[in-house]
Amino acid sequence: MSIDLHDPTSAAYKKAKRQYLNSTRNRKTTAELDWTPFRAAEKRFKARFPPPNLSDVLDLALLEDTRTLEIQTGVWKGSSNAIDYRELSPKASSSNIKAYTTPRIPGLVLLPGFLAPDKQRELVRWSLADHARQPNETNLDIHYILPEDGLWNVCERARSDPTQDIYVQPRASTSELPPSDETPGPRQLVNNTPATPDNFLLLSATPKPPSTPSTTVQPAPASALLRKLRWANIGWYYHWGTKQYDFTKGKGKIDDVLADVCQSAVNAVDWAQVYGPTDTSDWGESGPEWKTWSEDYEPDAGIVNFYQIKDTLMAHVDRSEVCATSPLVSISLGNAAVFLIGGLTRDTEPVPVLLRSGDVVIMSGPACRRAYHGVPRILENSLPEHLAAQPDEPQWAPFAEYMDTTRININVRQVFPKGFDPVLVVEDSNL
Numbered sequence: 001m002s003i004d005l006h007d008p009t010s011a012a013y014k015k016a017k018r019q020y021l022n023s024t025r026n027r028k029t030t031a032e033l034d035w036t037p038f039r040a041a042e043k044r045f046k047a048r049f050p051p052p053n054l055s056d057v058l059d060l061a062l063l064e065d066t067r068t069l070e071i072q073t074g075v076w077k078g079s080s081n082a083i084d085y086r087e088l089s090p091k092a093s094s095s096n097i098k099a100y101t102t103p104r105i106p107g108l109v110l111l112p113g114f115l116a117p118d119k120q121r122e123l124v125r126w127s128l129a130d131h132a133r134q135p136n137e138t139n140l141d142i143h144y145i146l147p148e149d150g151l152w153n154v155c156e157r158a159r160s161d162p163t164q165d166i167y168v169q170p171r172a173s174t175s176e177l178p179p180s181d182e183t184p185g186p187r188q189l190v191n192n193t194p195a196t197p198d199n200f201l202l203l204s205a206t207p208k209p210p211s212t213p214s215t216t217v218q219p220a221p222a223s224a225l226l227r228k229l230r231w232a233n234i235g236w237y238y239h240w241g242t243k244q245y246d247f248t249k250g251k252g253k254i255d256d257v258l259a260d261v262c263q264s265a266v267n268a269v270d271w272a273q274v275y276g277p278t279d280t281s282d283w284g285e286s287g288p289e290w291k292t293w294s295e296d297y298e299p300d301a302g303i304v305n306f307y308q309i310k311d312t313l314m315a316h317v318d319r320s321e322v323c324a325t326s327p328l329v330s331i332s333l334g335n336a337a338v339f340l341i342g343g344l345t346r347d348t349e350p351v352p353v354l355l356r357s358g359d360v361v362i363m364s365g366p367a368c369r370r371a372y373h374g375v376p377r378i379l380e381n382s383l384p385e386h387l388a389a390q391p392d393e394p395q396w397a398p399f400a401e402y403m404d405t406t407r408i409n410i411n412v413r414q415v416f417p418k419g420f421d422p423v424l425v426v427e428d429s430n431l
């Protein structure tokens, strides 16, 4: 489809052009003047017509001969010299791993193709079949009483026997409760106070009432709801209403396979090359923590994001973590996306990066961890061959079908700095 979209004589191009002209007929031309540079970039990449030109999007896969086929079949292509970047010399222990930084965003490390195809499949399977189910909360749990073994497993059984497709019941069955404004859909933007070790107690004490289930949602087949899955929580429980972690609910376990991937990504980077002697970042009282990350980095929270083709993630800063510097490891699976990352406000022009399946991004240090970032575009038809259906692998078929229009992002964080025990801090304060 997107091949057609680039061809002005095709039916798809003409249809998109008609839709574009209809939707922009009454637009005020002055509106664009008010956009921040970040907003302007989001608008540009979101556009369905004309399809965005990605020639200024950094696409590091272009540097790898082994990814030529993936790039060709994936239709979309950025540029390998869109911005100024530096390749780090590999550590002896991870000599086959490529790592890049850019002077535009100190602390951002890109590890293109970090995950081999088999590992990508393992993590896709894990995200859908093992993780997006109880006890891990998903966006759908707010409104529906989900099956105990998760939507994915019900849908998989229903593939071979449609009578197994169940109707999932809403949580609120009467209209007595006030309607909620949290409908299943994109993540809501909430302005929250950045967490720090100093305000941790205060933030812990803010009430975190459960979200009110919608009184208007109707029972729905599991197979239809699966397409509305948007996120699943990892580790420490995250309260979306206040955008703060709720430590009273205990610490969910981080799966060993996932923790291992994140730790190996952090350990593959020679942090002295990222920060080095010329580093001017403000590390605060704790000093340059990167020096001990290879020993004390430990992920304890996160989210699995499930994007369908038209989904976007607006510019935001992840500031709920008490530790504002430790590496945030972000894993891309499935269709490719344009990722934007800028500065401490939306007024900084963001750097656009094309993220493909298997790529890992690490956001670390004071500048990068508090930088605005977002995903304005999932690039349709860019699922790599190794995640598509294989004739000799019927078990993969349901995953291939779902992933055809999906991007998964596993976003893993470390909430607390080394030596900070939230349970002890709360007990000591007699809260």
Ligand SMILES: O=C(O)CCC(=O)C(=O)O
Pocket (backbone or CB within 6 Å): 303, 305, 313, 318, 330, 339, 373, 374, 375, 409, 411
């Ligand atoms: O999908 C991505 O690449 C980024 C996701 C993200 O920024 C988040 O979950 O906070």
Ligand SMILES: [Fe+2]
Pocket (backbone or CB within 6 Å): 316, 317, 318, 373
């Ligand atoms: Fe984020």
